[in-house]
Amino acid sequence: MNEKFNDNFLHSLKNRPDLAPRKEFKEELKTKLFEEMPEPKQSRTKGRSLVPNLLVAAFIMAGIFLSVDLIGIGMDGQNAPQDQDIVQPVEPTIEEPTELDETTADKLIGEAFNRYDSILNDEGTGQAFEYKGELYRYMSEEFDSKEKVVHYLAESFTPDAAQQLIENHPFIVYKGKLAQPDVSYEASYEWTNTTAIKVRTSETMSDVTYEIPVSEGSREVNVQSFRMLYDQRWKFSVVMPFSFRVIEKVEKSSESSLALTQEEMEAYHEFSQDPTEAHLKDLSPISIAKIYVQASLDERYDLVYEMYTDRPEYVRWTKQEDANIPQSDRGTKDDILSTFDGIEDGEFIQTSDNDGYIKYDNGGEGFMGFQMIKDEDGYWSVGFMPIQ
Structure with a gap:
């Protein structure tokens, strides 16, 4: 009768939805438990003392089963909760400055000049007007505000240098649009044929010395040094001494089909x-x-x-x-x-x-x-x- 009681009690633990003890482990534990229990004394309290002992054993067994199950869950992870909202933190990457050598420095000054030249010789919208006795033309749509011009120059110049280049040029804002004198400009030096002769570079700053030809094919050069800072790429942090002279326009008849290359x-x-x-x-x-x-x-x-x-x-x-x-x-x-x-x-x-x-x-x-x-x-x- 006592053995049947114990089996019934253990059977109820086995059927608990949150516990799944191994059947062999249950039999081994039950056998060991009964082997170690002392023989009960013949007394009038025999029937009353057995029930509390069995309850204590049952609670111990339940705790062991629960611990084993939880340890098993942690080991194999099959029943572990899946939290889809957990985002693993990503360490930010820092872009390292690229090496600045003479060849790269020559390329960068050529690009910087071409950007500034594109602004000065922008053909505009084709609309010209007279302002204070001078003829002006509206800038093209991509350059019709100072903000757009600075943004374009900022690919080669730091924001302060780009802003200074704009302030040095005789732009005006007329009827809400950016305009400049209706003339063409030509550079005084060959900025696209420079030669970097010295590059002194620290972590994010460089001083580059250039030889700048005075004119095309000329052996005479002008030696100047410029500072560059690294901001996602190497940029000039100074106002370049780009000097331009006005090119006289060649007047052509509107009926002329002649077009010079x-x-x-x-x-x-x-x-x-x-x-x-x-x-x-x-x-x-x-x-x-x-x-x-x-x-x-x-x-x-x-x-x-x-x-x-x-x-x-x-x-x-x-x-x-x-x-x-x-x-x-x-x-x-x-x-x-x-x-x-x-x-x-x-x-x-x-x-x-x-x-x-x-x-x-x-x-x-x-x-x-x-x-x-x-x-x-x-x-x-x-x-x-x-x-x-």
Whole structure:
């Protein structure tokens, strides 16, 4: 009867939903428990003392089963609660400064110059207006506020340096939009051809010394040092001494189909500043003819005469005589445009070592010929009265 009572009691513990004791462990524990229990004395209290002892044993066994189960859960993790909301902390990563060497420093100063040059020579929206006697143009949409300009420059300059560059330029805000003088600018030095000759770098600061060519192809250089700071990338922390000069605009008739290429424009600008044919030596005969037409449209007759051949057998009149030619004899702009229309699409045909002509269709009069002469120095020049 006592054994049956104990089995029933243990059976109730086994069926508890929160405990799952191993069956073999239960049998072993029960056997060991009864082996170690002393034989009860024959007395009148026999029936009353057995129940409390069995209750104590039951509670001990329950505690052991619970402890074993909990230890098992912790070991295999099969019944461990899953908390989906727990986010493991991530250590922040710190971007280390990249090494600054001479090659990188040359690249960075070129990028910085190009960004500033893009601002100054932004073509804008095409809308120009007069303000206090000066002609201005609105900046393009991406640069129509100082905040946008500073943000663009801040890729190469620290915020303070970018702000100072803007303050140094004659911007105005007109009717809520940013505008600048309607002129073109040209750099005084070759900032894209610099050479870094010394780089002194600490953890987040560098001092770079550059050699800056004074002009293209010149051996004369200007040596200057600039400080750079690391802010996600190396940036210039000083206002660069970018000096620019205004380029005179080439006026063209709205009816003109003549358009100079960038190379031709640069050659024409240099030629207009210094009227020597050396500035035209690398151009093709067609490019030289186009510049001749543009100089005629601009009434730069000093340039026109310099473009004529200097071979003695081909010279028709002197420079002084050319200066005395009346304006009325040179033709109007419409006459010039009509005569040379289509020359940019012409074909150069060389007929001898020193002679050639550009064949082109001007539309109105059919095919025309523009005479070219190779001078003794090897340059192609325009023949006097090129169209006859």
